[in-house]
Amino acid sequence: MNHHIARYTVTASVLLAVTAAALTGCSSHPRHAPTTTPAVTTAPTAEDGGAHQEDDGDDGAQPDTSTTANAAALDVISAFMTAWARPGLDQRRWHADVARYTSPTYADKLATVDPAGVPATQVTTAPAVRTATAGAVVADVGTDAGPITVTCVRLNGRWLVVNVEPPEPHPEATP
Numbered sequence: 611m612n613h614h615i616a617r618y619t620v621t622a623s624v625l626l627a628v629t630a631a632a633l634t635g636c637s638s639h640p641r642h643a644p645t646t647t648p649a650v651t652t653a654p655t656a657e658d659g660g661a662h663q664e665d666d667g668d669d670g671a672q673p674d675t676s677t678t679a680n681a682a683a684l685d686v687i688s689a690f691m692t693a694w695a696r697p698g699l700d701q702r703r704w705h706a707d708v709a710r711y712t713s714p715t716y717a718d719k720l721a722t723v724d725p726a727g728v729p730a731t732q733v734t735t736a737p738a739v740r741t742a743t744a745g746a747v748v749a750d751v752g753t754d755a756g757p758i759t760v761t762c763v764r765l766n767g768r769w770l771v772v773n774v775e776p777p778e779p780h781p782e783a784t785p
Contacts, residue, residue: 696731
């Protein structure tokens with residue numbers, strides 16, 4: 611039960627962080643976004659998206675309507691999910707493949723994940739945007755294990771994944 615509460619808290623925190631980014635824009639003050647992995651949850655750092663350094667001059671106060679920016683973020687999310695949904699790989703190979711699409715701090719966190727614990731084995735749908743600003747995109751990606759929520763932020767001009775939230779496990783039917 612506590613696992614479910616923690617997951618809902620993380621989800622609410624991610625949505626709150628993305629909403630805050632949309633309302634306040636990026637500034638020189640660090641902004642923290644929560645991070646999770648299939649097996650690891652740790653405190654965020656500025657490198658995880660706390661300090662957005664955008665190169666497009668947009669203050670982030672308005673939702674990003676640029677299809678180019680969203681398309682670039684969605685490309686990263688799609689590539690990350692294709693690499694992520696391969697639980698049959700050895701840990702070293704799996705990590706090398708997913709780390710290309712993540713912030714350095716999130717890549718470090720994923721280094722402790724056993725890919726055998728990844729619930730999905732294939733991506734079934736393209737990313738569908740939940741929320742998007744000039745500096746962050748949150749999208750759901752369909753997999754054979756259910757929808758996975760991925761947060762991608764722009765750091766130093768690159769879109770990088772900073773959060774993955776696997777689907778809730780289905781409760782076992784009780785007699």
